[in-house]
Amino acid sequence: MYQARDLMAMDKDSFSDPYAIVSFLHQSQKTVVIKNTLNPTWDQTLIFYEIEIFGDPQNVSDSPPNIVVEIYDHDTYGADEFMGRCICKPSLTRSPRLSWHPVIKANRNVGELLAAFELIQREKVSSPSCFQCWLLPSGSLRTQQDPTFAWC
């Protein structure tokens, strides 16, 4: 999660205090809050652990689950406000480049997110039927499975 730009102003001072919640399957993580900006730079790598993906590894590889990034404005008083959402695909190539993703709210484009999402599959030496997958920067995936399925 590198940065976002051209986000909406949610506060009276014409700025926002943006942070992002990154969700992959049943897990989610937050970035830090960047105060008083519409162009936050988080520069954070979020790693997810212990995520299981069931299914044929080839299918998962061909069509990996989406990553959902939701951006919120932090408020000291009251509930944080939703600023927009990105639906992203993880890359299965190593060290994917950062790319811009549209931030959408109510069918409107409300900024862009610069991020890279990596899903790494690794076979465990101890058990040929088990793989480990990492999703970066939004997270790492790892799981052990029966021989039927070889993902995470």
Ligand SMILES: [Ca+2]
């Ligand atoms: Ca705020």
